[in-house]
Each structure stands twice: as C-alpha cells, then as structure tokens.
Amino acid sequence: MTELLDVQNLRVTFPTNQGLFEAVRGVSFKLGRERLGIVGESGSGKSMTGRAILRLIRKPGAVAADHIKLDGEDLLPMTEKQMRAVRGKRISMVMQDPKFSLNPVMRVGEQIMEAYRLHSRATKSEARRRALEMLEAVSIRDPERVFRAYPHELSGGMGQRIMIAMMLIPNPELLIADEPTSALDVSVQGQVLNIMDKLVRERGMGLIFISHDLNLVAQFCDRVLIMYAGRVVETCEAGRLHEARHPYTRGLLNSMPRIDTPKDRLEVLKRDPAWREAPSVGPDESREVTA
Amino acid sequence: MSAALSFRDLKVWFGEGRDHVMAVKGATFEVARGESFGLVGESGSGKSTIMRALTGLAPDWSGEMAVDSRPVPQGPKRDAAFYKKVQMVFQDPYASLHPRHSIDQVLSETLKLHGYTDIERRIEKLLSDVGLGPAFRFRYPHQLSGGQRQRVAIARALAPEPEILLLDEPTSALDVSVQAEILNLLSDLRSEHDLTFLMVSHNLSVVAHMCSQSAVMQQGEIVELLTTEDLRRHAARHPYTQRLLRAAEGYVRDEDAAGGAEAVA
Ligand SMILES: Nc1ncnc2c1ncn2[C@@H]1O[C@H](COP(=O)(O)OP(=O)(O)OP(=O)(O)O)[C@@H](O)[C@H]1O
Ligand SMILES: Nc1ncnc2c1ncn2[C@@H]1O[C@H](COP(=O)(O)OP(=O)(O)OP(=O)(O)O)[C@@H](O)[C@H]1O
Ligand SMILES: [Mg+2]
Ligand SMILES: [Mg+2]
Numbered sequence: 001m002t003e004l005l006d007v008q009n010l011r012v013t014f015p016t017n018q019g020l021f022e023a024v025r026g027v028s029f030k031l032g033r034e035r036l037g038i039v040g041e042s043g044s045g046k047s048m049t050g051r052a053i054l055r056l057i058r059k060p061g062a063v064a065a066d067h068i069k070l071d072g073e074d075l076l077p078m079t080e081k082q083m084r085a086v087r088g089k090r091i092s093m094v095m096q097d098p099k100f101s102l103n104p105v106m107r108v109g110e111q112i113m114e115a116y117r118l119h120s121r122a123t124k125s126e127a128r129r130r131a132l133e134m135l136e137a138v139s140i141r142d143p144e145r146v147f148r149a150y151p152h153e154l155s156g157g158m159g160q161r162i163m164i165a166m167m168l169i170p171n172p173e174l175l176i177a178d179e180p181t182s183a184l185d186v187s188v189q190g191q192v193l194n195i196m197d198k199l200v201r202e203r204g205m206g207l208i209f210i211s212h213d214l215n216l217v218a219q220f221c222d223r224v225l226i227m228y229a230g231r232v233v234e235t236c237e238a239g240r241l242h243e244a245r246h247p248y249t250r251g252l253l254n255s256m257p258r259i260d261t262p263k264d265r266l267e268v269l270k271r272d273p274a275w276r277e278a279p280s281v282g283p284d285e286s287r288e289v290t291a
Numbered sequence: 292m293s294a295a296l297s298f299r300d301l302k303v304w305f306g307e308g309r310d311h312v313m314a315v316k317g318a319t320f321e322v323a324r325g326e327s328f329g330l331v332g333e334s335g336s337g338k339s340t341i342m343r344a345l346t347g348l349a350p351d352w353s354g355e356m357a358v359d360s361r362p363v364p365q366g367p368k369r370d371a372a373f374y375k376k377v378q379m380v381f382q383d384p385y386a387s388l389h390p391r392h393s394i395d396q397v398l399s400e401t402l403k404l405h406g407y408t409d410i411e412r413r414i415e416k417l418l419s420d421v422g423l424g425p426a427f428r429f430r431y432p433h434q435l436s437g438g439q440r441q442r443v444a445i446a447r448a449l450a451p452e453p454e455i456l457l458l459d460e461p462t463s464a465l466d467v468s469v470q471a472e473i474l475n476l477l478s479d480l481r482s483e484h485d486l487t488f489l490m491v492s493h494n495l496s497v498v499a500h501m502c503s504q505s506a507v508m509q510q511g512e513i514v515e516l517l518t519t520e521d522l523r524r525h526a527a528r529h530p531y532t533q534r535l536l537r538a539a540e541g542y543v544r545d546e547d548a549a550g551g552a553e554a555v556a
Contacts, residue, residue, distance in 0.1 A: 014434075018426060041466040042438025058433070096437045096464075099383055141335060141510065145310055153305065156382040156460065157334025157493075179437065182463045183382065185493045186538040188334045194545045212438075212466045219542040255471035257500035259523060259539070265478070266471035266500070 004206040005031040005053070005174055006283075008066035012048045012230075015060050023048045023061075025230035030283040031174070033204040035197070037217035037238055040227030041252070041269070046210045047096055049227070050176040054093055055083050070174070089119075092167035093176040096210075098159040098183075102151040109135075109147030112166055119170045134165040139191050156183035164192060168199065174206040175199075182212065193220055214253060218242060226252075231280040248275050293360045294321040295455055295487040296328075296345075301354040303337070303344045314340040316511040317354070324359075327481065327488040329498040329505030332535070336508040338491045339382055342457045346379050358455065375405060378453035380444050382460045382491070387444055388432040394418075394443050395428045398450060405451040417446040422472050438465045445473060449480070458490040462497060474501060495539045499523055507532045 012024035024045040029036070038046050052063045055075070068075045070090060075083070087093075095101040103111055112131040116122060122130065135143035138161035151159060160183050167175060175196065181189040197220070199205040211217050217224055221238035226249050234246040242253060251269040303315040315337040322328040330338045343349040345356055347367040356363040358377060363369075369377075381387040388397060398414045407413060418428060421442040432440055441464040448456060456477075462470040474497065480486055492498050498505055499519050507515045507529065515529040527533045 017429075039466075042442075042464075042469045043436045044466075047436060097383070099386060142312070145306075145312060148310060155335040155339060161334070179464070183460065183493070184334050185332060185535065186495070187535055189493075190538050190542055190545075193542055197544060212464075212470075214467060216542055220544075252467050255468045257471075257474070257496040259496040259499045262523070263500070265475055268471050268475065269468040 002072040003030040003032055003069070004071060005208075006067065006069040006072075007053065008068075010049065010052055010065040010068065011063070012045065012052050012057055013062050013064075022230055024052060026280050027225075027227070027230070027232055028280065028282045029225055029232065029235075031206050031208065033200065033206050034223065035200055035207045035209055035221040035238075037221035037224040038208060038210045038227060039212065039214055039217055039224060039252070042212075044227040045230040046227055047178050050093060050178050050208060050210060053176065054087050054091055055080075056087075056093070088167075088172075089170050090172055091174045091176065092170060092172040094160075094163050094167045094178060094180045096178040098163040099151050099154070099156075101163060102159065104151050106150075107147070108149050108151065108154070108162055112147075112162070112169070115166050115169050134169070135162070137195060138162070138165050139188050157185070157188065160184060161188070161192060164196075168195070171203070172205065174208070176208045176210070178210045179212065180209070181216075189216075214241060214256065229276045231276075231278070233275060233278065233281065235281050246275075247272065293324070294357070295324040295326070295359060296322040296489060297355070297357045297360075298341065299355040301341065301344065301352060301356060303340050303349050303352040305349070305351065314349075314511055315344070315352075318506070318508075318513050320506050320513065320516065322487055322489055324487055325481070325485045326504075327490060327502045329502035330489065330491045330508060331493070331495065331498055331505050332508030332514075333510065333531070334493075337511045338508055339459050342379060342459055342489065342491070345457065346377065371405075374453075375451050376453055377455045377457065378448040378451060379457040380441075380448045380459060380461050382463075388440060390432055393429050393431055394423075394435075397443065397447055401447050401450045413450070417450060420449065420476055421446045422469060438469055441465055442469070442473070452484070453486070454484070455487045455489070458488060460491055460493065463493060470497070477501070495522065495536070507535070 008028045010024055010027045014021045014023060027049055040046055051057055053068055055063060057063050065076060109131050112134060113127040116127045116130055132143045132147060135146055140146050160180060164180055181192055196207060200207050209221055218238050218241040224236055224238050224241055225232045226234040228248050234244055234249050236244055254267045255269060257266055299319050301315055301318040304313045306312055318341060340349055344352045347369045350367050398417060399410050402410050402413055423442055445461060462473055490501060499522050502519060504516060504518045506513045507517060509531045515532050525536045527536055
C-alpha cells in the first residue's frame, strides 16, 4: 500500500552569521489517512517541517530530502509551477499566524468567495452562500457582519477559524494545520476539531496536526511525533503519549499546570545535550511505546 | 485598599449601521494591587477588546475605567506615565512586532523611550529572562519561530518595568516547557515587585495556576465571576461556564457531528 505522504530524511537549513543553521535535521515519517500530531518545544522545527513539505521555505532557507512522496509521487523534482498545483489543491496548510496569511486589505467574505470560486467555478451568489455557510460551520456568531469585515477587525480566534474554513474549501487530500486552535476557547475548539475529524473519517483526508497542547494531541490524534532540535526523538500512539519514555517528552508532560492539582512553581525542562545528538527516529523503527 | 484596575459598566463598540457591533456590553470588575485576574470565555466575546479599550486602541467606549483610582480619559491618548505603568502583551505577536526592526532595535528603542541609559545590560537581562540566548539579539521577526516571537513581545512589555501587565494569551504560542519558564518568571516578578496582572487565556489550567479569580465572558458580557477555588471544583453557576468547564475536561470525538464538514467542503 502506498502511503498518502512519505517523507524521507527531510532537512531545512538557513545560512546565518554564525554559520549554517539546521532547523530540521533529517526527519522521516509516513502518513496514512489519519491524524498525525507533531509536538515539541518552541523552535524544534515543527513549522519548518510542515512548510518544507509544501516548499514554502523563504530564501535563503533551503530544503533537501531523499524524497517527499504524495500518493507515491515525489514532490521534490517538481517545478514551482507544478508545486502551485499541489499547494492549496491537494495539500492545504493552515499557518501558525492566521491573520498574517489573510489579505489585510480585502474583506474576509471576498477572500473566502475567491478561494471557493478558484476551486469550483461557482457563480458569485453560490460562492457567497457557501462562504456564509462556512463561517457558520466554524461557529462564527454573526456571519453576515464577519463576511464584510477586514482581517484586523476579527478577534484572534475568529481569524484562526476563517483560515481553517478557507483551507478546507478545495477538499485537500492532506491538511497541514499549524497550531490551528491555539486561540480558541475549548468549547469552540471542540466544534472545529469535529469538522477536521469528520473529513479524516469520511473523506479519508490525511491530517498533520502541529500543536503545543499535549493533552489535546493525545485525545485527538492517532499518532504523535515528538520533535527536539530538528529531529524526531520519539514517536508513539497518541493515546499512549502520557506513557512516553523519552526524558524530553516526560519533561514536557511534567511542565504543564493541572487544573486539579495546584502547584507553586511549574517544573521546567532540564535539557540534556545528548538529546540533540541522538539520530532521528525513523518511520519504521519501533522506538515506540509498546504495551 | 484601592484597586489597581477598575472597570465600571464598560461598553465598547465598533462600526456603524449594519456593521455596528457592541463588543463589550457593560463590564464591571476590579483588580486589586498585586492580584492576578483572569479573563476567560468564548472566542470573539470581547476579552481583547477590554484590554485594547484601556490602552487607547479601541476609541469608542462608555462607562468608567481607572488605573490606581485615576480615571482613564476618553480618546486614544495616554501619557508616557501611563505606558510606564501599564504594558500590554498582544495576542498576535506577528502583528505587534515591526517586520524590519531587529530584536535589538525593538528592545533598545523601548528602553530609550522610557529614559534608561544602561541599555546593553538591560537587553541582555531581558533576553535571558525570557529564555532567548544572545544569538537571537540581531534577528528579525521572520527569522524566529512563533514562540520565539512571543517571547520577544514579552521582553518588550517587561522593559519599562511596568506595575500593571495586560497579558493577552501570553503563552498560547509557547510550548509547555517555555510556558512553564515564562509563567514562573511572571510569578517571580509579580511577587518581587508587587505587580498586577490582567490575563486572557483559553487554557483554564494556566488561569487556575496564575490567577486568584476570573471573569467568564460570552457575547460581550461577563456572565460570571469565579474564584480559582470554584474553577478547580467546577463550581460554576452559569450554563455557559458549566459547558466551558466540561469541554476543558478533554476533547471527545463526536461520532455523528452534525453539519460542519458538509458546509466546509
Ligand atoms: N529565516 C530564518 N533564519 C534563521 N533561522 C530561522 C529562520 N526561520 C526559522 N528559523 C529557526 O528555525 C528553527 C525552527 O523554527 P520553526 O518555526 O520550525 O519552530 P517551531 O517548532 O514551529 O516552533 P514554535 O512552536 O515556536 O512555532 C527556530 O529555531 C527558528 O529560530
Ligand atoms: N477593530 C475592530 N473593528 C470591528 N470589530 C472589531 C474590531 N476589533 C474587534 N472587533 C469585534 O469585537 C468582537 C470582540 O473581539 P475581541 O477581539 O475582543 O474577542 P476576544 O474575546 O479577544 O476573542 P478571541 O478569544 O478569539 O481572541 C468580535 O466580534 C470582533 O469582530
Ligand atoms: Mg511553529
Ligand atoms: Mg482576543
């Protein structure tokens, strides 16, 4: 069986004054029609991994890999023109800074309509109706007003929900969602997650879900990659994330405040230089948590 | 004891005609000196707007706002003394950092503006306080990860040594280990300097850890004031708060979710 996505030995580098900085250092993973979580500390290379798949790394940054296969077809040799056909149609990405990805001088509704018409050649009135339905689907309370609003007139969470709605329009085979629900209250977050979940279950969409919220990833995803310093240090079934063994993952789990057990100070992570040196865990290796 | 922050029947609105929106519909609460107070609730319910009205970024409002019992004037103007006393960390760190200013420029300008002279020493201290090494000092915002940018925004707010910090989702872009470091730092600063915090967060565990009480907002209204004891015990009275606390127990897959997916795709 061919995987939906097969990434082998992905590297992302940036030239800096202090020499070449390796943001992603040989990451490999495979993804089926499932929810794959990526967690890991700030700066560990999560966003760059997602962006590199779509070749969205700004110059002078560079991407290299043995292959990045979508449905068995390698994306690496593709021209920029071919990549444009992949982007947004077969693979969509919800960026970490939603308002930054929206056009600041165009009304939100027009942006959604444009995205919809690009995808479906619908009439204007049909696109308008669908755009309003989408706003409602992501629990926007007054869709008519928000339709006419500019991005700076949205709350943080409204911007995120609009980006998610827009990215789902082309019915992508793979959605890369970078911190898609970090600005949502838990109740609205649940509604938005249900939409993505349904697309995975009913349409066979693949989902890469990048998040800092370990509890959420454990409950929502099927599998998790745990990244540190540009590598995958551990991978496990999402439901067993709380049994993870790597001291780094344990450190992350222990640094979360808990609503039921008050503490004066939160535990902080003590980083071990050896974590950086250990090779990345590959897709077929079983350095996984087993029963 | 006088309050560090007080809001009385605050209403804030935007737009006109059919685009009119009453974003805050009569909010009343006080934050005592040295207290940490949480604002939680629905996305779009007016939490950021309360902070923006206080700092002069949402000009249309009525009611009363006061800082240390001194009324906040109408209009966008706040004097230098206000910004020395009150600083805000914005929800959206990308939008709040100038794209062509390096981290060094951002911090040194803020420090100079507030009359400091030992700029070097202070920049180093600020960066190390928020866990960014000296290597980051001459980078630009687009060369940082989301969480690194948020830490720069926090360093900038701490630079004038404010007495009151308005923190809008200060750690939602941070991983849990950096979150722990930042929250510990904020707690230390609060106890050392008797700082007052008003803090928005969607993470109820973070609110419970940091704040002694919180206001719960929905559709522009404060529906309930909760002590952290109540929060921990799930002792909420308002149906919205009860729903929120239930949702906070964890995501549950909705096997027959209605609508949603059809509408978006
Ligand atoms: N243009 C650039 N030049 C140099 N380094 C960069 C550049 N862009 C990103 N980086 C670095 O690459 C590393 C990985 O960044 P990335 O955005 O993938 O982190 P992340 O895991 O998504 O973190 P966060 O959780 O904070 O968003 C970071 O240390 C960042 O500083
Ligand atoms: N500049 C503006 N112009 C018009 N409407 C605005 C403006 N700023 C905010 N609003 C509206 O005010 C309402 C409250 O927004 P606010 O940003 O305060 O919400 P919030 O509670 O902070 O939400 P979130 O948790 O999603 O950040 C929203 O309906 C928003 O569209
Ligand atoms: Mg990121
Ligand atoms: Mg907000």
